[in-house]
Amino acid sequence: MLDYTFHWRPALRALPEMLSGALVTLEIAVLSMILGTIAGVLLALARQSGNRLLSGFATGWIELARNTPALLQVYMAYFGLGSIGIFLDSYLSVLLGIAFNNAGYLAETFRGAMRAIPHTQVRAARSLGMGSAKAFRLIVLPQMFRIAFYPMTNQMVWAILMTSIGVIVGLDTDLTGVTQELNVRTFRTFEYFAIAAVLYYLIAKLVTVSARLMAWRLFRY
Known part of the structure; x- marks a missing residue:
C-alpha cells in the first residue's frame, strides 16, 4: 500500500527560492554557451589550419570533450586543478567544465x-x-551561425540540464542545489524534485521557443 502523504503547500511556498536557483542555472548555461561558442570557433579554425600543433591541440580538446563524461570534466576542474594548486569554487568549476564540453561539440558543428x-x-570576397x-x-x-x-x-x-551535476561538487545555489537543500531540511523528496523537474522543463521550452x-526574425530572408 502507498502510505506516502503528499504535502504540496510547503513545497509551493519554497517556489521563490527555487526560482532564484533556476536563474543561477540559466546564468551558468548562458555563460558556458558564450565561452563555448568563442572557444568552439577558435577550435574549428585551428582544426582546419595547416599548423600541426594547432590542429593537434584542437583535435585533442574535441576528442576529450566528446568522449569523456561531462561529470569527469567538472571533477577535473574542481579536484584536478586543485591538486596542482589552482583552486576553483564549485560555481566556476561547473561553468568551466560545461564550457569545455560545449566547445568540443560546437567546434565540430561549426567546422x-x-x-x-x-x-x-x-x-x-577576396577578389x-x-x-x-x-x-x-x-x-x-x-x-x-545561421x-x-x-x-x-x-x-x-x-547545458541547462547539465548544470544539475554541480551538486556533486557542492554547488548549492542552482536549481538542483537549492532543491537538494530543501529536500534535506524537509524530506519531502517527491514534491520538491517534481517542482524542479517542471522548472527545468519550462526553462528548456522557453529556450526552444x-x-x-x-x-x-533573423532568417526570414
Whole structure:
C-alpha cells in the first residue's frame, strides 16, 4: 500500500527560492554557451589550419570533450586543478567544465557549417579586395551561425540540464542545489524534485521557443 502523504503547500511556498536557483542555472548555461561558442570557433579554425600543433591541440580538446563524461570534466576542474594548486569554487568549476564540453561539440558543428559554405563565396570576397580576416567576419561567420543555429539551441538545452551535476561538487545555489537543500531540511523528496523537474522543463521550452522566434526574425530572408 502507498502510505506516502503528499504535502504540496510547503513545497509551493519554497517556489521563490527555487526560482532564484533556476536563474543561477540559466546564468551558468548562458555563460558556458558564450565561452563555448568563442572557444568552439577558435577550435574549428585551428582544426582546419595547416599548423600541426594547432590542429593537434584542437583535435585533442574535441576528442576529450566528446568522449569523456561531462561529470569527469567538472571533477577535473574542481579536484584536478586543485591538486596542482589552482583552486576553483564549485560555481566556476561547473561553468568551466560545461564550457569545455560545449566547445568540443560546437567546434565540430561549426567546422561542418563552414565546410557547407561554398568556397567560391570566399574567393569572390577576396577578389573584391577583402582580406582573409574580413572575408571570414563578413561572409563566413554569419552563414556559419545561421547553419549551426539549431544545433546550438540543442546544445544550450543540454547545458541547462547539465548544470544539475554541480551538486556533486557542492554547488548549492542552482536549481538542483537549492532543491537538494530543501529536500534535506524537509524530506519531502517527491514534491520538491517534481517542482524542479517542471522548472527545468519550462526553462528548456522557453529556450526552444525563444530560439524559434529568433530564427524567424533573423532568417526570414
